[in-house]
Amino acid sequence: MASLKSLQIVSGLLTFVLLLTQLLAHAHVVQAENIDAADTDRFCYPESSKNTRRSCECSNVSASPWGNRALRIDCSYKDYRAADLSLVLPLYIDSLDLSWNALDSVPILSSDSLHQLNLRHNNVSQLVAGNFKLLTSLRELYLGWNSIGRLEAGSFDGLPHLQVLDLAHNNLHLLPGKLFAPLLVLGTLDISWNRRFNESGEDLYTGLGVNWKLSTLRLDACSLGDLHLPVNAPLKELSLRRNQLKRIPAQLPETLLRLDISDNLLEELLPEDTFNLTQVRQLFIEDMPLLQRVMANALAHVDVLETLSFQNSRQLSHLDAEAFGPTMTTSTSTKKTALRSLSFRGTMLRTFNSTLAPLFTQLAELDLNGLPLQCDCELVWLKQLPVETNGRCYKPNRIRGMLVTSARGDAFSCDTWPRWAYGLVVLSLIALSAAGIYLIVMGLRPHRGVTMRRKVGAGSPYARVTIEPNRQENPHY
Numbered sequence: 001m002a003s004l005k006s007l008q009i010v011s012g013l014l015t016f017v018l019l020l021t022q023l024l025a026h027a028h029v030v031q032a033e034n035i036d037a038a039d040t041d042r043f044c045y046p047e048s049s050k051n052t053r054r055s056c057e058c059s060n061v062s063a064s065p066w067g068n069r070a071l072r073i074d075c076s077y078k079d080y081r082a083a084d085l086s087l088v089l090p091l092y093i094d095s096l097d098l099s100w101n102a103l104d105s106v107p108i109l110s111s112d113s114l115h116q117l118n119l120r121h122n123n124v125s126q127l128v129a130g131n132f133k134l135l136t137s138l139r140e141l142y143l144g145w146n147s148i149g150r151l152e153a154g155s156f157d158g159l160p161h162l163q164v165l166d167l168a169h170n171n172l173h174l175l176p177g178k179l180f181a182p183l184l185v186l187g188t189l190d191i192s193w194n195r196r197f198n199e200s201g202e203d204l205y206t207g208l209g210v211n212w213k214l215s216t217l218r219l220d221a222c223s224l225g226d227l228h229l230p231v232n233a234p235l236k237e238l239s240l241r242r243n244q245l246k247r248i249p250a251q252l253p254e255t256l257l258r259l260d261i262s263d264n265l266l267e268e269l270l271p272e273d274t275f276n277l278t279q280v281r282q283l284f285i286e287d288m289p290l291l292q293r294v295m296a297n298a299l300a301h302v303d304v305l306e307t308l309s310f311q312n313s314r315q316l317s318h319l320d321a322e323a324f325g326p327t328m329t330t331s332t333s334t335k336k337t338a339l340r341s342l343s344f345r346g347t348m349l350r351t352f353n354s355t356l357a358p359l360f361t362q363l364a365e366l367d368l369n370g371l372p373l374q375c376d377c378e379l380v381w382l383k384q385l386p387v388e389t390n391g392r393c394y395k396p397n398r399i400r401g402m403l404v405t406s407a408r409g410d411a412f413s414c415d416t417w418p419r420w421a422y423g424l425v426v427l428s429l430i431a432l433s434a435a436g437i438y439l440i441v442m443g444l445r446p447h448r449g450v451t452m453r454r455k456v457g458a459g460s461p462y463a464r465v466t467i468e469p470n471r472q473e474n475p476h477y
């Protein structure tokens with residue numbers, strides 16, 4: 001009984017406290033509104049830009065359940081330089097878009113409410129120490145599409161809440177050690193399209209101080225020939241598109257769920273490439289310029305894989321019958337795999353061994369668009385798949401261009417003789433008929449002994465003439 005009563009008191013108290021905070025929040029809003037109207041105007045509609053198209057767009061958004069104000073300011077495409085901006089941002093500002101301007105440095109802005117700052121598509125070439133230290137609440141910082149090449153140590157000081165950092169399409173190469181160390185809760189880091197990033201030499205985690213708990217890392221087009229990431233870092237997504245990798249790096253975090261290794265220099269996919277990718281659910285091996293073969297067991301270890309794509313790997317012409325492991329062959333104990341979506345769209349594969357049938361039958365999606373399929377008896381099993389693959393026959397000619405599913409089953413036949421045997425048969429037929437014709441002609445010819453002699457008698461103009469050689473010219477005769 002007593003405990004019930006105390007519970008009631010506690011809950012009553014809680015309600016009261018909640019109400020109080022709500023009231024206080026509202027009071028704060030009411031009181032502040034008058035102060036910041038001028039402040040907002042100063043930023044959104046500056047005197048210098050009156051009646052021009054250069055003023056920013058400011059809009060109210062309600063961001064919190066308390067109905068607190070949050071201001072979103074869009075200053076994109078205004079041709080601003082750093083000197084044009086007032087450095088103290090309005091109260092309640094939540095996001096500021098300064099993309100597509102002509103900023104050649106990052107203005108040292110000040111706000112304790114700004115969550116998102118977009119500086120993409122400017123002309124920033126360097127960051128200085130403490131560049132963002134007055135933006136204490138910043139969560140997302142977009143610096144992509146500039147030409148940032150020089151960063152002072154401490155460029156990211158004072159950003160303990162930053163979760164997303166975009167540095168793509170810049171010129172990062174030599175970076176100060178522990179550059180990213182102040183970013184304690186960084187979750188997403190994008191360094192893609194920094195063509196000289198391979199020269200940085202430093203290890204991302206130990207050298208550059210990237211937050212250990214980073215979950216998404218993008219390193220596309222960084223000229224990487226190799227990469228080592230700590231096996232026990234809890235990274236979830238990694239994109240390594242368009243680098244110079246000849247093998248899938250052997251040492252990658254074990255927790256990876258999504259790996260994009262597209263557009264690299266692998267020629268074959270081997271078992272050791274995927275050996276350590278035990279948790280990967282989405283694997284992209286697309287746009288490979290050199291990949292020709294997927295070898296036996298190359299994909300045998302990725303048990304939890306759900307999505308796999310080889311799309312547009314234009315040289316890929318061989319998929320081993322046991323690429324997904326040998327257990328698929330024994331139909332009695334079909335290995336249950338998680339694979340749901342598989343794409344070979346735009347590759348050069350001509351056929352699939354029927355040992356793959358149990359696997360393909362489980363798929364919810366199988367894309368065979370644009371394959372030069374050899375529709376013979378080896379491939380007739382493909383007609384039975386429950387999903388529409390959009391695969392079309394390329395050979396034999398009489399069903400070229402037809403969907404595998406709509407071509408007649410009996411058109412999927414196999415030549416039991418080799419090609420040269422056909423040639424031989426044709427040749428012997430020709431020879432035989434020539435001989436036949438000769439015999440027939442000979443048979444129909446009038447008999448020499450009977451008719452000819454009668455017509456070509458001695459008195460006939462066709463009579464045989466014997467020309468005697470001149471004895472004088474040939475004295476030896």
Ligand SMILES: *[C@@H]1O[C@H](CO)[C@@H](O)[C@H](O)[C@H]1NC(C)=O
Pocket residue numbers: 033037040058059060069
């Ligand atoms: C935002 O709303 C407040 C009142 O809630 C108003 O005073 C202010 O002018 C508005 N600002 C903009 C930019 O719409």
Ligand SMILES: *[C@@H]1O[C@H](CO)[C@@H](O)[C@H](O)[C@H]1NC(C)=O
Pocket residue numbers: 102104123125
């Ligand atoms: C960008 O900055 C460079 C120097 O860092 C300068 O030469 C170039 O003119 C600038 N481009 C624009 C469009 O302002």
Ligand SMILES: *[C@@H]1O[C@H](CO)[C@@H](O)[C@H](O)[C@H]1NC(C)=O
Pocket residue numbers: 196198199223225
């Ligand atoms: C970085 O990549 C470039 C371009 O591929 C290459 O010339 C250079 O040698 C590489 N540098 C290092 C340190 O790997």
Ligand SMILES: *[C@@H]1O[C@H](CO)[C@@H](O)[C@H](O)[C@H]1NC(C)=O
Pocket residue numbers: 231250251272273275276
């Ligand atoms: C798998 O990872 C371990 C530990 O990093 C490494 O020693 C091994 O060489 C890797 N295996 C393959 C086949 O790459």
Ligand SMILES: *[C@@H]1O[C@H](CO)[C@@H](O)[C@H](O)[C@H]1NC(C)=O
Pocket residue numbers: 321322353354355378
């Ligand atoms: C299909 O794979 C099995 C097992 O690897 C092999 O014995 C068979 O010859 C293959 N069939 C064709 C047509 O390649």
